[in-house]
Amino acid sequence: MNIYDLYRNEDEYTGLNAEAAIRHLAGAIQINTTSYMDIEKIDYEAFDRLHERIKEWYPHIMEHAEFRRLDHSILIKITGSDPALKPALFMAHQDVVPVVKGTEEDWIHDPFSGDVADGYIWGRGALDIKEMLIGELESLEYLLANGKQFRRTLYLAFGQDEEVIGSGAIAIARYLKEHGVELEFVLDEGGRIENGKAYGADITVGSIGMYEKGYADLKLSAESFGGHSSNPFFGTSLGALAKAIAAIVDHPLDNVLPASLRETLRILAPYIKEGPLKEAVRDIDANEQQIIDHYLSHPELNNQIHTTIAPTMISGGSQAGNVMPQHMEAVINFRLAPQDTDAGLLEHCRKLAGKNAQAEFIVANEASRESRFDTLGFHALQNVLSHYFQDIVFVPSVNTTATDARSYEGICDCCMRFGPFLEDEEIKAKGVHGTNERISVRAYLQGIRVLIRMMDETC
Numbered sequence: 001m002n003i004y005d006l007y008r009n010e011d012e013y014t015g016l017n018a019e020a021a022i023r024h025l026a027g028a029i030q031i032n033t034t035s036y037m038d039i040e041k042i043d044y045e046a047f048d049r050l051h052e053r054i055k056e057w058y059p060h061i062m063e064h065a066e067f068r069r070l071d072h073s074i075l076i077k078i079t080g081s082d083p084a085l086k087p088a089l090f091m092a093h094q095d096v097v098p099v100v101k102g103t104e105e106d107w108i109h110d111p112f113s114g115d116v117a118d119g120y121i122w123g124r125g126a127l128d129i130k131e132m133l134i135g136e137l138e139s140l141e142y143l144l145a146n147g148k149q150f151r152r153t154l155y156l157a158f159g160q161d162e163e164v165i166g167s168g169a170i171a172i173a174r175y176l177k178e179h180g181v182e183l184e185f186v187l188d189e190g191g192r193i194e195n196g197k198a199y200g201a202d203i204t205v206g207s208i209g210m211y212e213k214g215y216a217d218l219k220l221s222a223e224s225f226g227g228h229s230s231n232p233f234f235g236t237s238l239g240a241l242a243k244a245i246a247a248i249v250d251h252p253l254d255n256v257l258p259a260s261l262r263e264t265l266r267i268l269a270p271y272i273k274e275g276p277l278k279e280a281v282r283d284i285d286a287n288e289q290q291i292i293d294h295y296l297s298h299p300e301l302n303n304q305i306h307t308t309i310a311p312t313m314i315s316g317g318s319q320a321g322n323v324m325p326q327h328m329e330a331v332i333n334f335r336l337a338p339q340d341t342d343a344g345l346l347e348h349c350r351k352l353a354g355k356n357a358q359a360e361f362i363v364a365n366e367a368s369r370e371s372r373f374d375t376l377g378f379h380a381l382q383n384v385l386s387h388y389f390q391d392i393v394f395v396p397s398v399n400t401t402a403t404d405a406r407s408y409e410g411i412c413d414c415c416m417r418f419g420p421f422l423e424d425e426e427i428k429a430k431g432v433h434g435t436n437e438r439i440s441v442r443a444y445l446q447g448i449r450v451l452i453r454m455m456d457e458t459c
């Protein structure tokens with residue numbers, strides 16, 4: 001699939017100053033707003049510089065909006081004329097992930113060059129997610145410059161630390177809640193484009209994340225005496241740890257089809273041409289187990305319906321074949337489905353580990369609440385995306401990774417995760433958090449068209 005073949009209506013908004021939009025994204029990439037867990041390493045002056053540029057680049061926004069800083073996060077508000085309408089909020093984050101040490105030389109263009117070459121804008125943040133940050137600003141500026149009168153209040157919210165702890169989004173959501181704001185919808189990064197083959201459908205599926213899975217790291221520790229391996233009468237910590245890991249991996253958690261995935265199947269039903277789902281989706285309730293079996297047998301689908309279990313780290317093994325290890329640890333990473341609580345998961349793992357290992361969480365966050373899709377926000381997004389991308393069927397789905405959007409679920413029942421900058425899958429897979437991150441000018445401008453129309457139609 002060539003993603004650009006799915007673009008349409010690229011000739012709209014001819015008044016959009018593409019040259020300026022590209023220059024602004026390049027300029028934002030040049031400002032190194034890398035996030036680190038160790039906050040001492042963060043260059044907060046870079047965030048200040050980014051804020052100064054934003055004020056320079058967007059005169060109409062600065063004239064019409066309230067520009068508020070919460071620490072280094074930003075909240076921009078355009079007040080609509082109809083206070084009865086709940087506001088809409090468009091999100092992005094200002095920070096980027098570090099360039100992995102030792103990979104600097106592999107970048108064709110320096111990660112903070114913002115070079116524009118070969119039809120791409122290059123650098124860290126080009127896909128995650130400065131294109132959305134600058135794209136939202138360009139869209140709002142365009143509408144204001146063209147005399148748009150907003151009926152619905154519109155917010156832009158840009159957190160400072162999504163890639164580490166997400167405290168910026170939490171602070172913005174808290175500020176809004178304290179001011180009695182309830183949102184009609186939130187649009188954040190995320191979502192994905194998938195080949196419909198896994199469903200037996202000959203179309204492309206655009207999955208809009210209506211909720212996101214949780215995240216937990218579980219530490220398992222095992223002890224043994226160590227000593228000479230010729231007498232392992234009491235076993236070794238490695239053997240015990242291996243038993244505990246195997247017991248947990250061999251006991252998967254429950255599979256559940258949440259409302260969003262049921263709706264996905266309902267929408268896809270007319271497109272499913274072959275395979276076991278074709279008949280099964282006619283009555284989802286009656287054929288639930290068959291549908292679950294189908295999800296479980298497909299690598300693209302299986303992680304959507306349950307908490308995943310991935311042993312990822314092990315340490316403490318002995319340095320010699322004839323020496324038994326003593327203290328050993330392993331980490332299992334879980335991505336929690338909404339049906340599992342962190343307390344329930346811990347109890348489940350402790351029972352399975354038994355006497356072989358101690359189990360405790362290093363970190364544990366449950367899944368977000370599932371958003372509603374029978375909403376103005378979801379229908380508008382579905383329509384606008386379909387206007388700009390053909391042969392893609394947009395459905396409500398799950399985000400299997402974390403975003404900042406969850407922070408808003410206390411003040412919004414429609415938090416959507418979908419970045420409208422549809423780039424080639426391989427460029428995305430390598431570039432996001434990787435090397436040679438870049439976005440094509442076409443993907444960038446088409447994403448801006450989506451945002452302009454989304455803001456214009458809903459606000």
Ligand SMILES: [Zn+2]
Nearest residue numbers: 128129162189
């Ligand atoms: Zn991101």
